[in-house]
Amino acid sequence: xxxxxxxxxxxxxxxxxxxxxxxxxxxxxxxxxxxxxxxxxxxxxxxxxxxxxxxxxxxxxxxxxxxxxxxxxxxxxxxxxxxxxxxxxxxxxxxxxxxxxxxxxxxxxxxxxxxxxxxxxxxxxxxxxxxxxxxxxxxxxxxxxxxxxxxxxxxxxxxxxxxxxxxxxxxxxxxxxxxxxxxxxxxxxxxxxxxxxxxxxxxxxxxxxxxxxxxxxxxxxxxxxxxxxxxxxxxxxxxxxxxxxxxxxxxxxxxxxxxxxxxxxxxxxxxxxxxxxxxxxxxxxx
Amino acid sequence: xxxxxxxxxxxxxxxxxxxxxxxxxxxxxxxxxxxxxxxxxxxxxxxxxxxxxxxxxxxxxxxxxxxxxxxxxxxxxxxxxxxxxxxxxxxxxxxxxxxxxxxxxxxxxxxxxxxxxxxxxxxxxxxxxxxxxxxxxxxxxxxxxxxxxxxxxxxxxxxxxxxxxxxxxxxxxxxxxxxxxxxxxxxxxxxxxxxxxxxxxxxxxxxxxxxxxxxxxxxxxxxxxxxxxxxxxxxxxxxxxxxxxxxxxxxxxxxxxxxxxxxxxxxxxxxxxxxxxxxxxxxxxxxxxxxxxxxxxxxxxxxxxxxxxxxxxxxx
Numbered sequence: 001x002x003x004x005x006x007x008x009x010x011x012x013x014x015x016x017x018x019x020x021x022x023x024x025x026x027x028x029x030x031x032x033x034x035x036x037x038x039x040x041x042x043x044x045x046x047x048x049x050x051x052x053x054x055x056x057x058x059x060x061x062x063x064x065x066x067x068x069x070x071x072x073x074x075x076x077x078x079x080x081x082x083x084x085x086x087x088x089x090x091x092x093x094x095x096x097x098x099x100x101x102x103x104x105x106x107x108x109x110x111x112x113x114x115x116x117x118x119x120x121x122x123x124x125x126x127x128x129x130x131x132x133x134x135x136x137x138x139x140x141x142x143x144x145x146x147x148x149x150x151x152x153x154x155x156x157x158x159x160x161x162x163x164x165x166x167x168x169x170x171x172x173x174x175x176x177x178x179x180x181x182x183x184x185x186x187x188x189x190x191x192x193x194x195x196x197x198x199x200x201x202x203x204x205x206x207x208x209x210x211x212x213x214x215x216x217x218x219x220x221x222x223x224x225x226x227x228x229x230x231x232x233x234x235x236x237x238x239x240x241x242x243x244x245x246x247x248x249x250x251x252x253x254x255x256x257x258x259x260x261x262x263x264x265x266x267x268x269x270x271x272x273x274x275x276x277x278x279x280x281x282x283x284x285x286x
Numbered sequence: 287x288x289x290x291x292x293x294x295x296x297x298x299x300x301x302x303x304x305x306x307x308x309x310x311x312x313x314x315x316x317x318x319x320x321x322x323x324x325x326x327x328x329x330x331x332x333x334x335x336x337x338x339x340x341x342x343x344x345x346x347x348x349x350x351x352x353x354x355x356x357x358x359x360x361x362x363x364x365x366x367x368x369x370x371x372x373x374x375x376x377x378x379x380x381x382x383x384x385x386x387x388x389x390x391x392x393x394x395x396x397x398x399x400x401x402x403x404x405x406x407x408x409x410x411x412x413x414x415x416x417x418x419x420x421x422x423x424x425x426x427x428x429x430x431x432x433x434x435x436x437x438x439x440x441x442x443x444x445x446x447x448x449x450x451x452x453x454x455x456x457x458x459x460x461x462x463x464x465x466x467x468x469x470x471x472x473x474x475x476x477x478x479x480x481x482x483x484x485x486x487x488x489x490x491x492x493x494x495x496x497x498x499x500x501x502x503x504x505x506x507x508x509x510x511x512x513x514x515x516x517x518x519x520x521x522x523x524x525x526x527x528x529x530x531x532x533x534x535x536x537x538x539x540x541x542x543x544x545x546x547x548x549x550x551x552x553x554x555x556x557x558x559x560x561x562x563x564x565x566x567x568x569x570x571x572x573x574x575x576x577x578x579x580x581x582x583x584x585x586x587x588x589x590x591x592x593x594x595x596x597x598x599x600x601x602x
Contacts, residue, residue, distance in 0.1 A: 118371035119433060121338050123389035125358050285340045
């Protein structure tokens with residue numbers, strides 16, 4: 001793990017992960033904290049106010065729009081599970097692919113440039129180096145994600161105190177699993193890009209561009225099909241399933257089968273990116 | 287006996303540039319093999335393919351009978367000092383050496399012991415806990431050499447181990463190479479021809495990606511030996527004639543009235559006898575040398591083979 005995240009890269013990644021996680025949590029909790037200071041209407045407590053807001057139709061509609069799902073799913077997220085944590089998770093899952101790139105972009109590129117892999121190449125297979133770096137980054141990502149989720153759940157529990165502890169922790173655990181599965185393909189994508197390029201900065205740029213730009217291209221393609229070919233927008237939902245991004249909210253789905261399918265899809269993307277990366281890493285000059 | 291390293295029709299191209307062009311070479315076991323060539327000749331490329339860093343465009347290299355494309359089969363038997371590879375800057379030196387030892391197949395305790403011993407050998411036990419980025423160039427080179435001495439490799443490639451070092455550090459490294467590679471095959475590249483001549487028993491000259499000549503040091507250097515003599519007084523024509531008449535002298539070239547180069551037709555221990563004859567002849571004309579510089583014949587041969595010119599000898 002130490003060799004996979006070097007030169008302060010790990011620390012930077014941890015800080016980014018924590019900052020993003022806590023910023024998202026703060027985005028939702030700060031307004032509620034302000035409410036606590038006020039007297040609620042009709043003698044309602046701050047917790048009751050927050051529950052009322054989060055379980056309102058407007059929030060449910062917003063969740064359905066963000067997650068591109070139906071009312072059953074918004075009910076699962078906002079009523080059957082701690083709504084505040086669900087809202088935090090929904091935003092967090094948007095940020096995770098990009099924050100992951102910051103931790104995973106330099107798996108091999110920097111060492112290819114400095115020829116730092118040469119001492120290892122004499123002693124072990126290229127496959128071991130490539131997969132070792134992937135596993136190292138993955139382990140560190142898990143540690144960072146656990147730390148972030150731990151802080152978020154504790155923060156929600158102590159500051160808001162509106163949800164039963166067990167419900168909050170179990171939902172936090174499922175959220176952690178969703179974050180974990182979502183990071184997998186992005187770490188693998190970074191492993192592939194990282195071994196294609198000889199500069200760490202170039203690798204970071206390309207990883208971020210692929211993660212973000214692929215979505216822009218898909219949106220443009222979808223809009224083109226809808227406007228020029230009059231295709232029903234609902235029938236084009238599969239388009240975003242061609243990238244890991246399109247599966248992220250299925251990882252929080254109420255239906256176990258949908259959740260399992262999303263996890264398998266993430267593993268599939270991971271396998272493809274890893275295979276492409278490994279294939280190139282084994283053939284290239286180092 | 288099977289050669290330690292066998293290079294078979296090796297070719298490497300970088301885009302349009304041919305770095306190695308059908309190189310065939312056999313390096314005998316337990317030899318100290320010098321690889322010489324001008325900048326860009328292909329030495330480092332050859333080393334890099336041998337160590338599995340670069341993939342050949344054509345041909346192959348076998349080390350101890352194993353094709354280097356299956357380099358893991360050579361784990362612990364092949365070591366290398368790469369010319370420009372970097373250590374992880376932020377990780378302590380000892381931890382990196384321990385990891386290398388563990389990858390060589392040692393357990394945790396043995397790996398730590400091997401790493402500490404290797405640092406002792408290169409005289410740097412005090413840098414063990416230091417981050418690699420805190421080391422000077424000379425220290426880094428010695429640490430790099432130390433990783434090549436980890437374990438008990440049978441074949442060691444040393445790519446310009448003394449390049450960029452001050453004379454003291456370069457001497458230390460030469461001594462280490464001589465001391466720790468007695469029962470090993472060492473392939474050694476350097477631009478310091480005197481160094482190669484002192485250390486190596488075999489040599490190969492490579493130029494523009496092709497082998498120009500290879501063989502034992504004796505066979506390459508036995509034909510000529512050069513000295514440059516600076517005199518107290520001018521060399522008279524009679525004295526010049528007398529020197530020219532000596533059977534050991536192949537040629538004489540005046541560079542000024544008090545300085546000249548001699549090309550001698552001697553090798554090995556005959557060199558001392560030849561020098562006695564030269565000093566005796568000069569003394570007969572009451573001409574005395576102020577200084578004598580021995581020019582390595584390897585240098586002359588190298589320049590001859592690579593199309594350079596001999597512009598003087600190295601000081602002894």
